[in-house]
Amino acid sequence: MKQAAPLIITNARLVTPRGLVAGAIRLDSGVIAQLGSEAVPDEGEKVLDAGGKLVSPGLVDLGVFAVDKPAFHFGGITRAALMPDQSPPLDYPSRVNYIAKSGKPDLWVHPLAAATRGLEGVELAEIALMKEAGARGVATGRRWIADSGVMLRLMQYAAMLDLVVVTHAEDAGLVGEAAATAGEIATRMGLPSAPAEAETLALARDIALAEMSGARVHFRQVTTAAGFDLVRSAKARGVNITCGITPAHFMLSDLATVDFRTFARLSPPLRSETDRQAACAAIGEGVVDVISSGHDPRGPEDKRLPFADAEPGMAGAETVLAMTLNLVRDGVIGMDRVFELLSTNPARILGVPAGALEPGLEADIAVVDPDAPWIVDRSKMEATADNTPFDRQGAQGRVRALIKGGVAIDL
Amino acid sequence: MTATPSSNAPGRFPAGRLAFPHAHLTGIGHLERHEILFLLDAAEHWVELNRRGEKREELLAGRTIINAFFENSTRTLLSFEIAGKRLGADVVNMAAATSSLKKGETLIDTAITLNAMRPDAIVMRHGSSGATQLIAQKVDCPVLNAGDGSHEHPTQALLDALALREALRRRGEGSEDFTGLNVVICGDILHSRVARSNVLCLQAMGAKVRLCAPPALMPAGIEAMGVTPYSDFDAALDGVDVVMMLRLQSERMAGHFIPSEREYHHLYGLTKRRLSAAKPDALVMHPGPMNRGVEIDSEVADMIDRSIITQQVEMGVAIRMACLDVLTRGRRGVEGWA
Numbered sequence: 001m002k003q004a005a006p007l008i009i010t011n012a013r014l015v016t017p018r019g020l021v022a023g024a025i026r027l028d029s030g031v032i033a034q035l036g037s038e039a040v041p042d043e044g045e046k047v048l049d050a051g052g053k054l055v056s057p058g059l060v061d062l063g064v065f066a067v068d069k070p071a072f073h074f075g076g077i078t079r080a081a082l083m084p085d086q087s088p089p090l091d092y093p094s095r096v097n098y099i100a101k102s103g104k105p106d107l108w109v110h111p112l113a114a115a116t117r118g119l120e121g122v123e124l125a126e127i128a129l130m131k132e133a134g135a136r137g138v139a140t141g142r143r144w145i146a147d148s149g150v151m152l153r154l155m156q157y158a159a160m161l162d163l164v165v166v167t168h169a170e171d172a173g174l175v176g177e178a179a180a181t182a183g184e185i186a187t188r189m190g191l192p193s194a195p196a197e198a199e200t201l202a203l204a205r206d207i208a209l210a211e212m213s214g215a216r217v218h219f220r221q222v223t224t225a226a227g228f229d230l231v232r233s234a235k236a237r238g239v240n241i242t243c244g245i246t247p248a249h250f251m252l253s254d255l256a257t258v259d260f261r262t263f264a265r266l267s268p269p270l271r272s273e274t275d276r277q278a279a280c281a282a283i284g285e286g287v288v289d290v291i292s293s294g295h296d297p298r299g300p301e302d303k304r305l306p307f308a309d310a311e312p313g314m315a316g317a318e319t320v321l322a323m324t325l326n327l328v329r330d331g332v333i334g335m336d337r338v339f340e341l342l343s344t345n346p347a348r349i350l351g352v353p354a355g356a357l358e359p360g361l362e363a364d365i366a367v368v369d370p371d372a373p374w375i376v377d378r379s380k381m382e383a384t385a386d387n388t389p390f391d392r393q394g395a396q397g398r399v400r401a402l403i404k405g406g407v408a409i410d411l
Numbered sequence: 412m413t414a415t416p417s418s419n420a421p422g423r424f425p426a427g428r429l430a431f432p433h434a435h436l437t438g439i440g441h442l443e444r445h446e447i448l449f450l451l452d453a454a455e456h457w458v459e460l461n462r463r464g465e466k467r468e469e470l471l472a473g474r475t476i477i478n479a480f481f482e483n484s485t486r487t488l489l490s491f492e493i494a495g496k497r498l499g500a501d502v503v504n505m506a507a508a509t510s511s512l513k514k515g516e517t518l519i520d521t522a523i524t525l526n527a528m529r530p531d532a533i534v535m536r537h538g539s540s541g542a543t544q545l546i547a548q549k550v551d552c553p554v555l556n557a558g559d560g561s562h563e564h565p566t567q568a569l570l571d572a573l574a575l576r577e578a579l580r581r582r583g584e585g586s587e588d589f590t591g592l593n594v595v596i597c598g599d600i601l602h603s604r605v606a607r608s609n610v611l612c613l614q615a616m617g618a619k620v621r622l623c624a625p626p627a628l629m630p631a632g633i634e635a636m637g638v639t640p641y642s643d644f645d646a647a648l649d650g651v652d653v654v655m656m657l658r659l660q661s662e663r664m665a666g667h668f669i670p671s672e673r674e675y676h677h678l679y680g681l682t683k684r685r686l687s688a689a690k691p692d693a694l695v696m697h698p699g700p701m702n703r704g705v706e707i708d709s710e711v712a713d714m715i716d717r718s719i720i721t722q723q724v725e726m727g728v729a730i731r732m733a734c735l736d737v738l739t740r741g742r743r744g745v746e747g748w749a
Contacts, residue, residue, distance in 0.1 A: 182631035188440070190540040190561030190607055195631065260541030304519050306539030308560070 004030040004406030008041045009048045009365070012055035015339045016357045025055060027363035030406040035357055048408075050367050053400060056339045058364035059321065060355045062244060062346035063139070063166060063220045065296035067099075069107050071317040071383035073409055075293065076399035078107065078364040081166075081350055084114035085141045091117050091125040093133040100134030106404045110350055112139040112166055115154050121145040124154060131161055136350040137218070139166035142267060142312075144202050146172045151206065155215035164216045164349050167206055169227065170268050174198035179308040181269045185254040192308055196271055200226045207234045210241055218349055219243040222288070223271050225278035232287045242349055244290035246316055247323030248389055250279040256389055260307040264389045266294075267312035283341070284332040290349065291341040293320035297385035315383040318376075322395035325370055329396070335370070367401035374398060424449050427747020431737050435547040435554045438563035439611040447615055448587060451573050454726070454733035458577070461497070461728055469499035470736055474531040474743075478504045479521075480557070481537040486699060486724065487557050487567075491534045494731035500531070518542060519549060526550040531739055535559075540604075553738035555731075561602045567698055568608035570730040572616060574723040575653060578694055590617035595647045595689075597623040597679060598657025598706055599668075601630045605698045606657060610636055623647035625678070627668045644679050648688040655696040656681050656707045672705045681707045686717075694719055 010024040014035055024039040025032065033039075041047050058078030065083050072080055082099055084090035090099060091114035103109040113135035117123045119142075127138055138158050144167060145151045158165045178194035180186035186193035203219065207230060210217040222231055222243040231243050248266055253273040256264040264270055271279075282288050296313030303310050324342060327333045333341075339356075347355025354362040376393050378386035402409045424430040430449045433441060460466060476495040480488050488504060495502035505525070516524075518537070522545075525533060532553045535543050540560030547554040558564040572589075579585030594613050600606045600622050613620050614637055622633060623641040633640055641647035648654065659675060669675050686693065695711055695718045703709050712718055740748035 184632035184635035187630040187632050188607070188636065190559075190563070190604060192561075193631065260544055300519075301517065304517070304545075306518065306537065306542040306545055306560070308541075309518075309539050 004363070005046060006033075007046050007048060007403075007406065008039060009050050009055055009367070010041060011052055012050035012367075013052065014357055015054055015056040015336055017336070017344065019336050025357060025365070027365065027403065027406040030363055032357060032359050032361050032363050034359060048401065054335070054368040054370055055357070056366050056368055057343040057355050057357055058366050058402065058404065059342045060346040060350065060352070061295065061317065061320070062218070062290050062292045062349065063112070064293060064317070065313065066384065067103055067107070067109055068295060068297055068317060068384050069103060071295065071297070071315065071381070072107055073402055073411060074382040074399065075317040075319070076321050076366040076368065076402060077293070077317055078366070078402065078404045079110060079347070079352065079354060080107065080295075081110040081112050081136060081346070083141060084112055084119060084139050089114045089119050089141070090130075091119065093126060093129040096130045096135050097133040105407065106409045108404070110134075110136040110352065112137045114138070115140050115165070116145065116150065119143070121147060121150060124150070124157060127157055127163065128161055131163055135163070136352065137164040137166050139220075140168055142168060144168045144170055144172055148205060148209065152209050152213060155209050155213035155217065159213050159215040162216075164218050166218045166220050169199050169202040169206065169219050169222060171198045171201040174201065177308070179265060179269065180257060181254055181271050183254060183272055185257060189258065189260065189307070196224045196275060197226065199224050199268060200230060203227050203230045207239060207241060211237075211239050214240065216349070217241045218290070220292070221245055221249065221268060221294070223249045223268050223279060224275045228278055228282040228287050235287070242289040242345070243287070244292050245279055245283070245288055246292055246294035246314075247320055248294070248314055248316070250276060250283060251323055251326070252276065252389060257307070261389070262303045262305065262307055262310035263314065263387045263391065265307055265310050265312050266314060269312075280327070280330075280332055283327060288341065289345045291320065291324050292346065293317045295383070297383045298387045299385045303387050313387065314389055315381065315385055315387045318381060318383060319388060319390050319395060321368070321399065322374075322397040323390070325397040328370070363403060363406035365403040366399050368397065369400050370397045372396065372398040428741065434738075435543075436565055436734055436738060437544045437547055437554065437556045439565045439568050439608045439615070440563065442615070444588070444615045447569065447572065447612060450569055450730070450733050450737065451576065453737060454569075454573055454729040457729035457732040458726065461725070466497050467499060468497070470743075471495065471498040471500035471531070471739060474500045474739065475529070476500045476502045476532045476534065476735065477525055477528070477530045478502065478534045478557075479525060479536075480504070480506055481518075481535070481542070482558070484536055484557070487536065490724070490727040491557060491731050494728050494735060497728070498732055498735055500735070518545065522546040522549045526552070531742060532735055552742070555734055555738065558604050561604050561607070563608045564604040565608050566727070566730055566734060567605050568612035569734070570723055570727040571609055571655070571696060571698070572612050573726040573730055574719050575694065575696070577726065578719045578722065582692075588616040589613060592618040592653060593621070593651045594618050594653040594655060595621040595623055595651045596655045596657065597644060597647065597681070599628045599660055600624040600633070600657070601628045602660060603657050609655065610638055621647050621651065623679070625669060645685060645688055648685060651689045651693055653694045653696065654681060654686065654689055658698065658700060659702055659706050672702075676705050679706065680704075681711050683708065683710050686711055693717065696720060696723060699724065
C-alpha cells in the first residue's frame with residue numbers, strides 16, 4: 001500500500017463549504033491539512049498542479065447495488081454505501097464486516113445493513129451487531145416494508161443506535177407487478193403500471209413513523225411532485241428526514257421507455273415530464289439532499305428481455321457527476337451545491353468524516369474538469385455492465401485525478 | 412356493391428414496397444392509414460379464394476412459417492396455421508407447453524434458435540408487452556405479432572376492420588374507411604391488446620371510438636389516445652354504429668378487479684334491451700372466445716342481421732394470408748419488393 005505522503009495541489013479552484021476558493025490544498029497523513037491562500041508549497045514537497053481545474057471532495061455515493069471500482073473511480077466516487085440487496089443479503093454481521101473491508105484502500109465501501117432478515121420485511125435483523133461490524137445505516141432494500149408495525153419497531157431501534165434508516169418509498173400494494181408509472185406512455189405500451197401516488201402513500205406513512213420514533217430516515221429516491229411536497233412540509237415541521245434522487249429521475253421521463261427500452265426500466269419507474277420538472281425544482285429549492293448514482297450494473301441476462309420481465313436498474317456511477325453538472329449549466333444550482341448533494345450531505349447522513357474540503361477530514365479529493373465534453377458510450381464503459389439510459393448522449397464534466405485518503409489513484 | 416378497389420388498381424397505392432415498407436408487423440401503431448387500407452384490400456382477394464372449393468394458392472410453396480406461441484391460443488394459432496397452409500407454406504407450430512422456455516432458456520436464445528432454422532416468417536404470441544419487437548430485432552425474417560402482453564394484436568384489429576367494412580358494404584353504406592362511424596369497445600380495456608390495436612386501427616380509418624369499462628379496468632391516461640372513456644355502458648352505447656365487446660379474461664383477474672361475473676353482467680353485459688340504446692341497425696362484434704351470459708347474451712351474439720362475430724373469424728384467415736404474403740414479398744423476389 002502506498003504511503004500517504006504529504007501532497008499539495010496548487011492552482012486549484014477549491015469547492016469548499018464556503019463557496020469556490022482559488023488556491024492550494026495540502027494533504028498530509030491521509031487527511032486535509034490546510035487549504036486556501038495559507039497553503040503554500042514547501043521546498044521539496046510533492047506538488048500536483050490542478051491547472052485551474054476544480055478540486056472537490058470525492059463523491060460519496062449513497063445507495064449502490066454493486067461494488068464496481070473501475071466505474072466508481074471513473075465517476076469520481078471514493079466512498080460508496082452498498083445496499084443490502086446482495087446475494088446473500090447483508091443481514092448478518094460477518095457479511096457486513098467482509099463488505100466493509102472489501103474496497104480498501106482506494107475505495108471505501110460503507111455497508112447498509114438489511115433492516116430485516118432476508119430483506120423479507122418481517123423480522124428485524126441483528127442491527128446492533130451489524131453496526132459493530134461496520135454498517136453505516138440500515139436499509140429496507142429495493143422494497144419497502146409493508147407492515148407498519150415492523151417499520152415502527154425498526155425505526156425505534158435504529159434511533160436508539162443512531163443509525164440512519166434508508167428506505168424505498170413505494171407502496172407495495174399499489175405497485176404489485178408494475179413496471180411503469182400509470183399514464184399515457186404505459187397505457188400505449190400496454191405495460192403493467194402503478195399510479196405515481198404509490199410514492200406519496202409510502203412517504204406519508206414513513207414520515208409519520210419517523211416523527212413518532214425520532215429516527216433519522218433517508219428516502220433514497222423521491223421522484224414525484226407530490227412526494228417533494230410531503231418531504232418539504234415534514235422538514236418544515238422539523239422531522240429528521242432527508243431525501244435523494246438519481247440523475248435518471250431529473251434527466252428523463254417515461255418517454256425514455258418507449259420502444260420498450262429496458263435500460264430505462266428503473267425502480268421507482270420513470271415518471272411523467274411534470275414530475276421530472278418538479279424534481280429539478282426540488283433540487284434547486286434545496287428539498288433534495290442527496291444525488292446518488294443508484295449504480296446497479298445489469299447484464300443482458302437481466303436486460304435483454306421484454307420490458308416488464310427485465311430487472312430494473314441502471315449503471316450510473318460513470319455519469320452521475322456529469323449529469324449533475326447539467327443542473328449547474330441549466331442554472332438550477334451552483335457549483336458548491338453540486339458537491340453538497342454528491343459528497344457532503346451523503347457523508348453527513350452516513351456519519352463518515354469526509355465529503356468536504358475542510359481541515360481534519362479525510363483527504364478524498366477529485367480534480368474535475370467541469371466542462372470537458374464527452375459522449376456516453378455503452379460500449380466503452382468501465383462498469384461491469386453497460387446498462388446506461390444515457391447511451392449516446394452528450395455529457396460535460398470529467399474527473400481528471402482522484403485521491404483516496406491522500407493517495408492518488410491511477411485512473 | 413360497386414367496384415371494389417383492389418390492391419392492383421394502378422395509382423391507388425404507392426408502387427411495390429413503398430405501399431408497405433415494413434419488415435415486420437409488430438403493431439398497428441407503426442402503420443399509416445394507407446398501409447392499413449393496402450392490407451385490407453389485399454385480403455379481399457383471399458376472402459374470395461377462401462370461399463371457393465379449392466382454397467390453395469401456392470405463393471409460399473417451399474417456404475417455412477414458424478408459429479411460436481408462448482401463450483396459449485386456439486383460434487389465433489389455428490387461423491395463422493390455415494392461412495399459411497392455404498398459401499402453400501410449410502407451417503410448424505411451437506407451443507409454449509413444449510418449448511424450452513420451461514427449461515429456462517431466454518426468449519432471445521429461443522429466437523436465435525428459431526432463426527437458425529431459417530424460417531421465412533415467424534408468427535409470435537407472448538405474454539409480455541414488447542416481446543415481438545424484441546425478437547424482430549434479432550431475427551432475419553419477418554415477424555408477425557399475434558399478440559404481445561397488453562400491447563398490440565394487430566391482425567385482430569385488421570380482421571375486425573375487414574369484417575366491419577364488408578358488413579357495411581353489404582348494406583350498401585360502406586366506403587373504404589370508417590369516417591363518421593361511432594364505435595364503442597367495452598370490457599377489460601386495461602389488459603386488452605385487442606382494444607389498443609382496435610383503437611389505433613379504427614381511428615386511423617376515421618372512426619370515433621368510445622371505451623367502456625369499470626374504473627379498475629380502464630387504463631390511466633387513455634384519453635390521450637383520443638378516445639372517450641365511459642364507465643356507464645348505457646351512456647356509452649347511446650347512438651353508436653358498432654358495439655365491440657371484449658372477452659372478460661378470467662385468467663387475468665388475479666387481483667379482484669370485479670366482484671363477480673353476475674355483477675359484471677348486470678353492469679356491462681350486452682343484452683338485447685341494452686343494445687336498443689345504440690343505432691337501430693348497430694353491428695355487434697366480439698373477438699372471441701365469448702363468455703355467453705357474462706359479457707354478451709346469446710340472443711345478441713346470434714342475431715343474424717346484427718352480429719358479425721362469425722364473419723370476424725372468417726376474415727381472420729384472409730387477413731393473415733394477406734399479411735404473410737405482403738411481408739414475404741421481399742424475400743420471394745416479387746417485382747418491386749425485393
